[in-house]
């Protein structure tokens with residue numbers, strides 16, 4: 353993969369997370385009954401940042417968890433031996449659940465996340481927050497909160513790096529090589 357452009361740096365990501373947090377609080381009229389669920393791995397880091405920002409703004413400790421969507425994916429043969437690494441230690445029943453992910457592309461990960469949550473309860477509603485929406489949806493899924501809309505070609509890859517996992521905060525677009533495209 354060849355790097356094409358850095359589309360978000362540390363401050364752009366910080367501002368986007370702050371704006372998304374304000375939008376979540378505005379749309380839900382505060383933090384009551386809210387919970388924030390991040391899709392492993394980088395969605396969890398972003399979800400944690402949103403939860404921290406909610407505390408900073410409202411002094412409210414929203415419930416926060418990590419969702420492992422692997423057993424619910426439609427593009428892999430279900431692996432009965434996979435032990436889901438989800439850490440949702442609270443009931444989602446009747447909650448307002450905000451799902452957080454780094455990149456939204458086909459929408460299949462989000463669909464799997466919706467199923468993973470419905471497997472443990474029936475929330476009042478679910479909403480979706482993503483740092484980057486790169487288009488090319490294959491399912492009728494639309495995010496409620498978007499850090500940045502990034503029109504992309506299908507021959508490109510968007511990678512989000514976060515300090516907690518990758519040592520740096522940035523979003524980069526790469527051009528896939530022909531060999532990489534053939535493997536997809």
Ligand SMILES: O=P(O)(O)OC[C@H]1O[C@H](OP(=O)(O)OP(=O)(O)O)[C@H](O)[C@@H]1O
Pocket residue numbers: 391392393394453454455456457458459460461462
């Ligand atoms: O809308 P979609 O087409 O499902 O694509 C978006 C998903 O792809 C990435 O995960 P990936 O499967 O690459 O795994 P990773 O998060 O472990 O990198 C990203 O973190 C999203 O979860």
Ligand SMILES: O=c1cc[nH]c(=O)[nH]1
Pocket residue numbers: 455457486508509510511512
């Ligand atoms: O470009 C892409 C596609 C799927 N998932 C990503 O994280 N980036």
